[in-house]
Amino acid sequence: MDLTQLALSLKYFIPEMVLTGFIAIAIIYDLFLKPETSHRIGFMAIVGLLVTLGMLYLQQGIPATGIFANMFALDGFATFFKWVVAIGAALAIWMSLDTNELANRRVGEYHILILILVLGMFLLVSATHIISIYLALEMVSIMSYLLAGYLKENSRSNEASIKYVIYGAFSSGIMLYGLSLLYGLTGTGYISEIQTQLAAGQVSPVMLILVAVLLLAGFGYKISAVPFHFWTPDVYEGAPTPITAFLSVAPKAAGFAVLIRFFNIAFSQGDPNTPSWLALPGLDWPMIIAVLSAITMTVGNVLAIQQNNVKRLLAYSSIAHAGYMLMGVVVADQTGIAAILYYAAVYMLMNLGAFFVAIQIKNIYNTETIADYAGLGFKAPWIGMSMAVFMFALTGLPPTAGFVAKFYLFRALVQFGDGFLWLAMFGLINGVVSLFYYMRILKAMYFDKMEIPEKLTVVPVHFNVLMFILVVPLLVGWMFGDPLSTWAAEAVQFFF
């Protein structure tokens, strides 16, 4: 644990260091910018993220390693999530460049906060020690609070931020209690060592279940699983829309990453990289998560049906999607985790897309109400068609990648055997329910007012480009051999 060893770890930390460098430069550069030119930081942030992605690309081929005295891991699993998070952040910043919500205010620190949030998630997805997990989780949370409340004079945004803080502090407190119990029970903070201790069978099952439930409160809050979801609709509605879009995909993915890493290693026996892996006897956490998953998707879907505000509707739908992804955690073997990775990547595209449409419509027509979407499919045909693709993808219908993503999840569940067929049934029926509310948006856009306007709505060119970037992979990305599924399958590799 000497200094040389820490210094040696730095060479595995290049993407994070590059990102930190960009953050530092951006903070200084922002001092010299006027409010009207502060959006330049946004361009800089995108460049920074692209360079970071390049560095991530250069890291491929490195075998799974522990860095900084094994406080963090560099493995395929973490790297996959880093890609998802960084791409999601770049797209969210792109969406922020031209939105009216952020017009006429300084946006320098807005973009800087997003970059710090990305850095936090990079750390979170690779954390392997309870302290590093907790610190990274707080780093992500605090940046999220700040960003949710970024529209200072907007009371909704303030409310979002305050609610977020209160729920967040509460659930991370509960989680911290769970972590301290775990430390007391095992005497170590490294999750792989915790596994060794727990597998020895010295800990009473009652304590184990208590710890698992306490930890689930913390992780469940990050992925907005029921019953830790109450903050979601209000925060999603109040936060600036690009931030809502980003919060709904990236921290959620990172939350899943840490949840899987923790449960798969600490509460199991055997090497998670091999099929011989098993959940810890005496702690049937797959069943706990299965129940959580069924409740989460059902509550999310049922509550989404009655929403009239697009952002709230998408908030509830994102709860439902957390439920779907939890189905993969239940299986938690190679196929299940690969299915979650695949789902997280596809979900990032389709949910960002849906929010992006909401941003554009808010920009042009200044509304978030579904009823006001009437006739938009004709006034803005390109936006309408893209929304159709996103809605079909979110429902999980072919020929979109949304279907393939869901298909992989169900495939993992059915392969698992008879035990969780009921959950697959739950998920499938929930997909049918979700069709109803996603189609409400399309119904408003296309059926409610069939008038072809004289003049079409004009959208900035670069927004059309971004829409194209979001739509095309969803439609054709999987059709030619599905490289993403191969990558996801290979990425299921933990540092252990």
Next chain:
Amino acid sequence: MSAHLLTLVTFIPVLGGIIIAFIPREKLDAIRWTAVAATALQLLVSFVILGSYDRMNPDIQMVEHYSWIPAFNIEYFMGIDGLSLPMVLLTPFISFLAIFSSWKIPKAQKGYFSLFLLLDTGMMGVFVSLDFFLFYIFWEVMLLPMYFLIGMWGGPKKEYAAIKFFLYTLFGSVLMLLGMLALYFSLEPHTFNMLILRDAAPEIGQKLLLGMNAAKVIFMLLFVGFAIKVPIFPFHTWLPLAHVEAPTAISVILAGILLKMGTYGFLRISWPVLPSATLWFALPMAILGLINIIYGAMAALAQKDLKKMVAYSSINHMGYVLLGMSAMTAAGMNGAVFQMFNHGTITAMLFMLVGVVYDRAHHRDIDGFGGIAAKVPIYAGVVALAWFAGLGLPGLSGFISEALCFIGAFPVFTWITIFATLGIVLNAAYFLWSYQRIFFGPLNPKYENLEEINKRELWTLVPLAVVVIFLGIYPAPMLDLMSGTLNQLVDIVKTAGMMAGF
């Protein structure tokens, strides 16, 4: 060249749809004629397929087999045999004619024809896929355009009809997806290849799923998916609504082709892959067929809306198919598939004719007409032909297939068949009674100036009439195409059933 005929016949329409998307919306004629060209080309390719099809060979032909998603052993696998060929001929034929009955679609024609052509590709893909995953993709792809076609260009209750259709079918599809995955994992190595699954039928019949016989569980999962499409009572409630609210051409497609996908699914997957469960469920299936026949006819008899009557007649006619295919005899099986084809052509005529009178009178109330035969003699003549074909008059194609279904079913389900013949009487009753109320009696003065059927409309009906009359007099060419495969299918089910102790 011949190696890619099936890919061509499937994807030509959607290419046309993409071209239409780039035509400016004011150029209406260009849009319409592109749609005509795409479906005409598809029809042409289907004739080439017919020409190069070897009717002596009952097995899969014109195979296209490539690895697609290797990580999960998913294949791009297409091929046709005597079961799919009639459908491969029917689909482009009906689609081509339906384009002409869509000529006067109001508003957003560009979107209409693009979606129409996408729908065409989805339907065709279902009939040529031999990989279950590919089959499922096409099966679902077809839902999206259908939702918009009903919801945007439909009647007064279009939104409700569209979402009901969508929810019902998707509910069936997700159960089918579960059944499909269960089949996939029942074999090592896992596969969606329908031929391998068929050959492994005895093995699948031995497995257990949730403590029950896997074949039966999977059969029931698939059953719901297919039954909603057919539709089998009590899963039929979406049908009258969707058929009535959809624009004419879409009702034609719905009744003419879409319903066949349900029975096709049974014969393509459930029958050969799960033969023991098929025999186990044969009697309930025959009874459901009987219910469809009687219930469909009674409901049709009670309708005041002409289009609704025709919609219920579809439920009635699909009952014959169910009865024929549950009997597991050569005659019944041939009758069932032949009835699928004939119902496609006949019901297309029926819906088009309803559309013709609706365009002029702007209502479809059967009692709201009266005596119009004198005003529109040509129309009355064509309707008479279609109505007689619908009630199964000898000399028209519907008679042959219905008779075959009954002949095939009689030795197996004697009493059910006897009751089912009652359906024929009811069938004749609703067609003749409605004809009488519309065309005979004193002329309703409102229709003093009713316009005669025009050339474009006649042109869409004459080819159908020719096929209906030709196959009614000389059905051998069509029966020859399919009998080899279907007799083999009957043998497969019976042999497997005998091994399983039926």
